[in-house]
Amino acid sequence: MPKPHDMGGEPNDEPIDQSDHQKMDWEMRADALHQVLGQKGIRRTDEMRRSMESLDPDLYRSLSYYERWTAALELLMVEKGYLTSDEIDRKVTQLDQGAN
Amino acid sequence: MRVDSPSHHYRTPTYIQGKTGVVVAICGRYRNPESLGHGGDGMPEQLLYRVSFAQNSVWDRYRGPSGDKILVDIYEHWLDPVGV
Numbered sequence: 357m358p359k360p361h362d363m364g365g366e367p368n369d370e371p372i373d374q375s376d377h378q379k380m381d382w383e384m385r386a387d388a389l390h391q392v393l394g395q396k397g398i399r400r401t402d403e404m405r406r407s408m409e410s411l412d413p414d415l416y417r418s419l420s421y422y423e424r425w426t427a428a429l430e431l432l433m434v435e436k437g438y439l440t441s442d443e444i445d446r447k448v449t450q451l452d453q454g455a456n
Numbered sequence: 457m458r459v460d461s462p463s464h465h466y467r468t469p470t471y472i473q474g475k476t477g478v479v480v481a482i483c484g485r486y487r488n489p490e491s492l493g494h495g496g497d498g499m500p501e502q503l504l505y506r507v508s509f510a511q512n513s514v515w516d517r518y519r520g521p522s523g524d525k526i527l528v529d530i531y532e533h534w535l536d537p538v539g540v
């Protein structure tokens with residue numbers, strides 16, 4: 357059973373949206389964080405791919421490009437013991453409440 | 457091409473598995489992404505081949521010129537020799 361990223365040749369009659377879009381601030385920060393973690397030897401490209409491919413297929417398809425990166429990074433940071441899900445959730449709650 | 461969908465990370469798209477192609481170049485030896493993706497050291501390095509497939513042998517409804525090719529980089533352990 358192919359994983360959700362392995363979609364080459366899947367039947368689909370919908371036209372491909374090839375329009376470009378301006379990157380949002382959080383997307384550039386996600387990219388920067390990803391690069392820094394790579395430079396520090398904390399994550400590898402192949403690990404990122406493996407992590408992204410492990411996302412639930414429905415979730416994978418519902419996420420945007422950088423949302424997938426962020427979800428994959430979160431999984432890797434928890435797996436490698438740098439962060440816990442609780443810590444991440446607490447920080448997200450804080451940010452939601454504007455207390456950053 | 458071998459047909460497989462191992463539970464670990466791999467870099468061989470499903471659409472090309474089971475197809476027959478021709479090796480057109482050897483790209484080099486690289487650490488194995490199937491190991492690197494899971495925290496391994498990627499050793500031993502694997503030979504990476506560039507393999508050419510006829511587009512109309514890959515896609516049932518291919519409508520382009522019959523000479524069209526698709527080139528895919530494939531690690532050696534995904535290739536089986538065609539009977540000689």
